[in-house]
Amino acid sequence: MSETSPSSAESANSAFEPKIVAFFCNWCTYLAADLAGTSRLRYAPNIRVVRVMCSGRVDPQFVLDAFAQGADGVLIGGCHPGDCHYQEGNYKALRRFHLLRRTLEQLGVEPERFRLEWISAAEADRLRTVVNEMVEQVRARGPFRPKAAPQFQEVTA
Amino acid sequence: MNPAGARIGVYVCHCGTNIAATVNVYALTEYAATLAGVVIAREYKYMCSDPGQDLLQQDIREYGLNRLVVAACSPHLHENTFRKAAEEAGLNPFLFHMVNVREHDSWVHTSREAATEKAKDLVRAAVHRVFLNRPLERRQVPIHPAVLVVGGGIAGIHAALTLAAAGKRVYLVEREPTIGGHMARFDKTFPTLDCAACILTPKMTAVKSYPNITLWTYSEVVAVEGFVGQYRVTVRRKPRYVIEDLCVGCLECVEACVFKQPKFADEFNQGLSKRKPIYLPFPQAVPQVVVIDPETCIEFKSGKCKKTCVEACGDRQAIDFTQKEQIETTEVGAIILATGFQTVHPRRIPYYGYGVYPNVYTALEVERLINASGPTGGELRLRDGRKPRSVGIIHCVGSRDEHTNRWCSRVCCMYSLKLAHLIKEKTGAEVYNFYIDMRTPGKAFEEFYNRVAEEGVRLVRGKVADVFPGEDNGTLILRVEDTLLCQVRKIPVDMVVLATGLEPKADAEEVRRLFNISCSAGGFFLERHPKLAPVATFTDGIFLAGCCQGPKDIPDSVAQAGAAAAEAMALLDAGSMELEPNTAYVIEEACSGCKTCVGLCPFNAVVFHAHKRKAVVEEVLCKGCGTCVAACPSGAMRQNLFEDEQIFEEVNALLCGR
DSSP states (O other): OOOOOOEEEEHHHOOOOOOOOEEEEEHHHHHHHHHHTTTTTTOOTTTTEEEEEEGGGHHHHHHHHHHHHHHHHTEEEEETOBTTTTTTTOOOOOOOOHHHHHHHHHHTOOOGGGGEEEEETHHHHHHHHHHHHHHHHHHHOOOOOOOOOOOOOOOOO | OTTOOOEEEEEEEOOOTTTTTSOOOHHHHHHHSSTTTEEEEEEETTTTTHHHHHHHHHHHHHHOOEEEEESSSSSHHHHHHHHHHHTTTTTTTTTTEEOOOIIIIITTOOHHHHHHHHHHHHHHHHHHHTEEEEEEEOOOEEEOOOEEEEOOHHHHHHHHHHHHHOOEEEEEOOSSSSSOOTTTSSSTTTTTEHHHHHHHHHHHHHHHHHEEEEOOEEEEEEEEETTEEEEEEEEOOOOSOTTTOOOOOOOOHHHHHHSSSOEOOTTTTSSSSSSSSSOOTTTSSOOOOOOOOOOHHHHTTOOOOHHHHHHGGGGGGOTTEEEOOEEEEESSSSEEOOOOOOEEEEGGGGHHHBTTTTEEEHHHHHHTTTTTEEETTTOOOOSSSSSSSSHHHHHHHHSSSSSSSSSSOHHHHHHHHHHHHHHHHHHOOEEEEEESSSSOSTTTTHHHHHHHHHHOOOEEEEEEEEEEEOOSTTTEEEEEEEEETTTEEEEESSSEEEEEEEEEEEHHHHHHHHHTOBBTTTSSBBBBBBTTBBBBBBSEEEEEEEGGGGGGOOHHHHHHHHHHHHHHHHHHHHHHEEEOOOOOOEEGGOOOOOHHHHHTTTTEEEEEEEETEEEEEEEOOOOOOHHHHHHHHTTTTTEEEHHHHHHHHHHHHHHHTT
């Protein structure tokens, strides 16, 4: 069981294009992405948007499934606190996010790979920043390989 | 992945070159044709055009397609176009999925290769997902035949009058004791120089004369519940301590007030004159009902007033010191927001010396000073009573500036030219206008600019850097780089006028949340589409008019108010509206009755059926967010159009081949 040395990981990463699944709410972040388009802002082509009506619709299973299927990162985009089109769906998303992030960490998913961001319909620029930043961070981490379950080790004297 | 029976048609739009320039639409189409279940894949220059839709409809008939995927622009733009096309060809409109390869792909990426790869992923995901789509029926909701208009400025007034003329019931809510808004304070209006009051006050009185307009002044909307067609609105009516139905506006009470002279800053005149504790905001106020200010009225402060006002009112008994705030509730089908703007506070630009040097004024103050019904009867006077011999008007105060607001307020160049003309006409003073760029786009605007220039108003291109006092008493010196002469000039004037820009009202954020709409980057309310839906919002049944949506002049505000009224009327006259069928529903056999979902729903749409011991969704109340669906531990709660399987399939297909 040899760990990959950082230098070889880096060189492998230079050609690596991460794939990030993004769950965007219909009213804020999806529209921010639309606005980024109409404003012709340029950002990394590594995200794949799945439209949901509200960030509150994002079932933790969707995230787990995305990682299980080989996503290198998952981004959830919702309305700012207090701005939810459905009043408080984003708070529910936030609640699930914290629990899920801890669970994912225990499963070997680094925190950079899973983000929840509040991006309003007017914040195209913020969308670009978040996507570019996340793509770079995930690229630096390398392809997502689920960690093998920790082996039980007998303690011997 | 697609089971047998799938007959999917995939259509790739070039959008001229908008998509085709970055995404290889031919490669994408070829790729789509190889996907399981796809019977036909085509590309076309403009899918949204009639021939584009015909293509799709012919294929539905010819190939017996039972699912459709269109890769084009944002579903926010054309989802309904294609749903309708599908429906016309006999296919249930919800057996269609739209792929956004323009806003989310071709417009934001430069690499043709990467953009095409992304488009392939998205199309593959859609093809997989769409097979799991089920036919659905849209919900019909009745539209309550009444409209709420919030804000009684020129936009709100015009919208209310337009609706009332069509016989609709209108509730017009205004925060101040009178309607009229900013326009009532203006002197003349550009570029025609007709007096603001002369054109506004007939409209104000018309509001009062329509029996189908309920006017609630001195009132605020405090709660909005429900959804398009059935908004339940709660309005708080502040006490004016005068019974509206009994006051005839004779003003005898004002005359009789124990304060013989007006003593308190008059809000309508920007604090440049005084009023009494009982007052009418301005002579043409609508309604013609006085108001008592409890902050300054002796009866409220000490309870020991002689109450000469009550005496003067006599048998009418319109004054009621015990009046309490009232709560009104009403139901409306649509709402028009016309909540207006505020001007930038000039103290935010400290180097112009507002509040430090007495003869630095805001443009709105000067509007009052040159107005015949203003505090000086239309005589432009400095604070010490002198007539100004020279006046400097500074444009773009709090506009086009990174330190305040970045946007152009659109009206300041024109109103500054108007003020220059009026000041010159009234006082013969030397008038300077200091501008960054002269912006006069509008009917007869440029002509007005030329006229003012010919009248001898000095136009200096340059941003004023500093205002400071001169040697001789009372003079102010403007330091400015004249960018046409390429030299720094110091120009002494008697009076400085700050053309303050327009910005969202201080509480725009709260108002926006109250009505559940969005704001643009600057804080103005966000329209549904900047070009094609400029008065609609993303919340169905809520429309925008006037400066709450962005700075605009009176003609534009009126035009927008008319448009908003027409949109509201279209909704009302249709009588009902179709809603997305994306509601939640329960698979009863799977529901364990744990009630997790019940507490999650902010609309109380999920209830616990005590007898069945299962969750039940009240479809009318469900807005389709899906939060309960994501939380259901047993998978019993489901959402139409956003089923778990559909999303799993979409995610898996996005990632397959990894």
